[in-house]
Amino acid sequence: MKKLGCMLLVLLFVWFIPQTGHAAAVNSKIVLDGKELKAGQNTQVENVNGTVMVPLRMIAENLGYKVGWNQQSKTITIEQEGKIVRLAVNQTAASVDDKTLILTEAPVLRTDTTLVPIRFIGEQFGLTVNWDNTAKIVDLITPEIPADNGGAGTGEATPSEETTSNLALVNGLSFNENRLSIAISGNTDPAVSKITGPNRIVIDLPNTTFSDLFGTGQLLSPDLNGSLAVTGHPDVSGVRYSLYNTSPYTVRFVIDLNSAKNYNVNISGDDSSRLIVIDLNAANPADTTTQPGNSGRKQVVLDAGHGAKDSGAVGVTGKYEKNVNLAIVLKAAALLKQENNIDVVLTRSDDTFLELKERAAIANNLQADLFISVHSNSGSTAASGTETYYQRESSKAFAAVMHKYLVQATGLSDRGVRYGNFHVIRETKMPAVLLEIGYLSNKKDEALLFTEELQNKVAASMVKGIKEYLGLK
Numbered sequence: 001m002k003k004l005g006c007m008l009l010v011l012l013f014v015w016f017i018p019q020t021g022h023a024a025a026v027n028s029k030i031v032l033d034g035k036e037l038k039a040g041q042n043t044q045v046e047n048v049n050g051t052v053m054v055p056l057r058m059i060a061e062n063l064g065y066k067v068g069w070n071q072q073s074k075t076i077t078i079e080q081e082g083k084i085v086r087l088a089v090n091q092t093a094a095s096v097d098d099k100t101l102i103l104t105e106a107p108v109l110r111t112d113t114t115l116v117p118i119r120f121i122g123e124q125f126g127l128t129v130n131w132d133n134t135a136k137i138v139d140l141i142t143p144e145i146p147a148d149n150g151g152a153g154t155g156e157a158t159p160s161e162e163t164t165s166n167l168a169l170v171n172g173l174s175f176n177e178n179r180l181s182i183a184i185s186g187n188t189d190p191a192v193s194k195i196t197g198p199n200r201i202v203i204d205l206p207n208t209t210f211s212d213l214f215g216t217g218q219l220l221s222p223d224l225n226g227s228l229a230v231t232g233h234p235d236v237s238g239v240r241y242s243l244y245n246t247s248p249y250t251v252r253f254v255i256d257l258n259s260a261k262n263y264n265v266n267i268s269g270d271d272s273s274r275l276i277v278i279d280l281n282a283a284n285p286a287d288t289t290t291q292p293g294n295s296g297r298k299q300v301v302l303d304a305g306h307g308a309k310d311s312g313a314v315g316v317t318g319k320y321e322k323n324v325n326l327a328i329v330l331k332a333a334a335l336l337k338q339e340n341n342i343d344v345v346l347t348r349s350d351d352t353f354l355e356l357k358e359r360a361a362i363a364n365n366l367q368a369d370l371f372i373s374v375h376s377n378s379g380s381t382a383a384s385g386t387e388t389y390y391q392r393e394s395s396k397a398f399a400a401v402m403h404k405y406l407v408q409a410t411g412l413s414d415r416g417v418r419y420g421n422f423h424v425i426r427e428t429k430m431p432a433v434l435l436e437i438g439y440l441s442n443k444k445d446e447a448l449l450f451t452e453e454l455q456n457k458v459a460a461s462m463v464k465g466i467k468e469y470l471g472l473k
C-alpha cells in the first residue's frame, strides 16, 4: 500500500464493454392533444439513449412557453405561468425554480437548433408525455382545464404523478465472485424474486431509469435494454437488463441461472452513490457444507488489496502490489479450503477491481467471522519489514495473533501491530486486520515477496493465525 493514499483512492465502478452512447434520428411525429404539430422542414427528433429530444424551437412555437436562449453561456430558460426551468447544453443538471434536478440526457446542440428532453420539460409544466416507440410518436397531452362546458377529453389525461427528474439512476453494473453489483444514484427499494422454469433471479428497481452514464459504460440499445456477458461462473449464464416499464419507471435486471440459487441482497452507500449487491454466495438449502453457522463452521473473508486498473504500490523493479496480494490470498484460500471448520470467501479471485465499500459489504453481508485484507507496502527504498493493522479495539487481539505468525513467516524486521484507519478494517463488523507483508519499494523485500516460497509461508502463517484465534485445532 502507498500509505493511506492507495486505500483511499476514489475509483470508478468497473465498466464492461465500453461503448459510445446511442443517438438516433428518428422520423417522429409530435402530437399535441391529438393534433400533429407542424414542426417545420428541418425539425429533427432524436432518441438519445432512450430519451426523446426535440428542438427547443418546437417548445416555443407549439406549446406557447416563453423560451430564452443565452448564446454565450449556452443556457436555456423555459417559462410558463411563473414557473422557470433552466437547462444548459451538455449538462444533466437542471433547475426548476430553486430545485436542482438531474436529466436523463443533457440538452445538445445541433446545426441550427438545440435539442431538449421533451418528457422532462413537458412534465415540469404538467403535460403528460408519452412516447410510442413503435409508431415513433411523441404524444403530448395538456392538463385538463376545468371548463364551463362540462369538461373535455377522456378524463384520463391527468398529469403524470411521476417525473423522470425524481428517479434513481442506474450508473453501472458488474458481475464477479457470484455477485451482481448495481451502482445507482438516488434511492430505490429493490424487489427481488426467484423464478423457476427456467431458473432466474429478477431484480426490479422501482422509480429508476438508466443514467446517461450507463450507455457509455455498458451495452444499451436505443430501446433501453442490454446484457452483460458472464464467464467463469458455473451458476450463471448471463445478466440482462432493461427499462421494463415507464409507468411507473422500473429498471429490471435478470440473472439467468443454470441451477436454482439462493441469494442475499445488500445495499450500501447514500443517495449520491449507492450499491445494490445481489449475492449468490448465500447458503443454498441443498448444499449444507457451505451454510454459514452450520455445525459451527466459521466464515473467513480474504481480501486481496487493489486489482485491475488499481495496481496498488509499484515495486522498485516495477512489479505490482495487486499481483502479490492476490497470489498470497489464493494460496491461503487453497489451504483454508482443506480445513473442516472453515469456509473461505474471497472478495476477488482474479484481477478484478472492487471498491473498498464493496469489499467491506461482502464480509458484512455474509456476517463473516473474520476479515483479512492483504497488502504490500511502499515507502523509502530503505524501509523494510512487516506490519499488521487493526482499526477497531475489538480487532486488536486478532491482529496480535496474526502478526505473531506473519513476522515468523516473512523473516523481515518486525514493524509491529499498529492502528490504521483503513476503510476495509473500519467498516467491517467482525474482527478485521490489514496485513502489510513487506515493502515493495525495497529491493530485498520486493524480490522476496514475489517468490513462491515466501508466498506459501505467508499463506500458511495466515491459516495458523486464523485457527489459533478461532480456537480451532
Ligand SMILES: [Zn+2]
Binding pocket: 001, 002, 006, 007, 305, 306, 312, 313, 321, 375, 376
Ligand atoms: Zn495496498
